[in-house]
Amino acid sequence: MWKYLLKRIALAILILVGVSVLIYMLTMLMPADYIDNQTSAALQSGAMTKEDVQRLKELYGLADKSFTGIIKSYTSWLKSTVTGDLGHSFVYGKPVTDVLSEYIWISFMIAFISYILQIIIGIPMGIKASVNQYSAYDYSVSVFAMMGASLPSFFLSALLMNVLAIKLGLFPLQGLTTATKIFAQNAHFQIFLDKAWHLVLPISVLTLLGVGGTMKYTRTNMLEVLNSDYIRTARAKGLSEKVVTYKHAFRNTMIPLVTSLSGMLPSLFGGAMITETVFAIPGIGYMALRATTQGDIPFIMGYNMFLAILTVLGMLISDIMYMVVDPRVKLS
């Protein structure tokens, strides 16, 4: 097992290096970069000369865009990354690691709560649908699941905003805090409540979009288990349907469920770009979108590598969990 794990980790590192090369090439090949964007107005008005721009570019490490230049800057990026330094973000003027660690938690909170909600809502509905296969309930659950997967997040957000925030006025439209309210320094509870109230809509959006997947996955795997021989044996023994469903069937469905759900854990840190942007929640996804459209290369590199690491980690975790929950599985 250790040998297998070591092999997987070595492979993961290889993949990550490949990913970083690819992303670096892509970002460096952007013809108009951060400096061009920032200085185009000054250039036009004559406040800056071309030489000034060139000097700035050299300062930012964007001047040499030949192949060897990119390789040189990539190796220096790789060297500092290995030591944990992701460089300075152009847009935010702070080390990338600082920006990441500052804004990641709000994203994680939103994603984690919606993850828990998805599990609480999705799994029981999936079980019920599989037990009553081909019933009206089963069909409506399946259609609902597919609806969730086909709704674009920005459209669902707009609908919820229109109905719940504007028409009914139940929730605030955007942002994380009420700008017009001033809280006392030590009113932590009120501040917390205010934030929670702002996060209801984004969390609902993420939950509605994701719950269908959990539901469908539970249903599919339950059906597979329910058709197996030992379930027939359990029924033949005269066990009640409840015991058969929850004790025999569901416990075996847990194997794929735990595997895939635990594999999702790292991705909760990645942020929801579109949803956060629509609701103007200052999470990591929102910050990344802003940085990306402005050509902030250190941030783009840092963020995308972070996401790639989360993906690799998720796969590794689900592999390990597979082994943990199912003793029959031996990985080699």
Next chain:
Amino acid sequence: MALNTENEKKLNYTDHQDYTETEAEQHFRVISPSRMVAKRFFKSKLSIIGLIMIIFVFVFSFVGPIIIDATWGYKETQVFKIERISDMVTTAQFAGPDGKVYDYYDKSQTQVLFKAPPSFDHWLGTDTSGFDIFTRLMYGGRISLTISFIVIIIEMFLGIVLGGLAGYYGKWVDQVVMRIVDIFACLPGMPILLVLSAAISSIESIPAEHRIYYLMAFLTLMGWTGVARIVRGQILMLREQEYMMAAETTGIKAINKIMRHLVPNTMPQLIVNATLGLGGVILYESTLSYLGLGVPFPRAAWGSMIALADPSRGQEILANYPNMWVPAGILIVVTVLGFSFIGDGLRDAFDPRMKR
């Protein structure tokens, strides 16, 4: 033999090899595998609903513009200036110098040319630029459907070639191809698409109308790995089968073995995967359009129509003009849902054992 039950009709050719051809024809109606798939497909209500949804969207977005152009003679970028008077009422409260609270009430009338409400001439009204929304929905559908089909076809081609090579040759070819697949599969999809689209929109030498081709290339780049994985996995399994041994003994070329014997057998899975993938591409495309990085203005795209309701640009449209953005969203959902219904129906039809 009593051959009147449902089950026996489904017997496939391997089961009636005991009988001679004529004897078999007396008792069976021989159904080709594709007919059987079609029969099973049309048995499911959801697949038929999905098919109707997709046919509707296709007719709407490919035939609709032709009819509009022929009858009324305008296209997606025709500006209509429809005059109407808009009342604006503002109220405010202020405390006067005498300590009383006064209500301030102001009514102003402005002449508005755009954002016409739904009318007989313009079924869904006009948008902020005076374009007819109904017509733009049709053109937006054209873009979305065209992009998704082209992307999926190129993805299939790339995936089949690379996955086929990896699966058939194994060894180092497999290693190289699959490591590339791993790397691409680990790329964060949306952020990378954003980087690429932002890059393309900032290059001035690329004409705006060509941006869409780059967009398709990027979407393909992000999606071909799934196809390659499926093809490789299937071929690894299939090449051990006896019929491949038979093909080997005939001495045909490797390319023929892959393309004529292996790839056709992976088709059922690939078709299902492609159908489900079409919806995914539409979602990606509309997200990019929503962010203003997809199909450039003034061409219509469903995503950019919904972007009008973005509350960061003011709540007015989000709150008061649902006719501008709700229909586009509904069309996205109908299209993506239609493709998933068909994809699910096809999967069950191809392989009834896998029925989910």
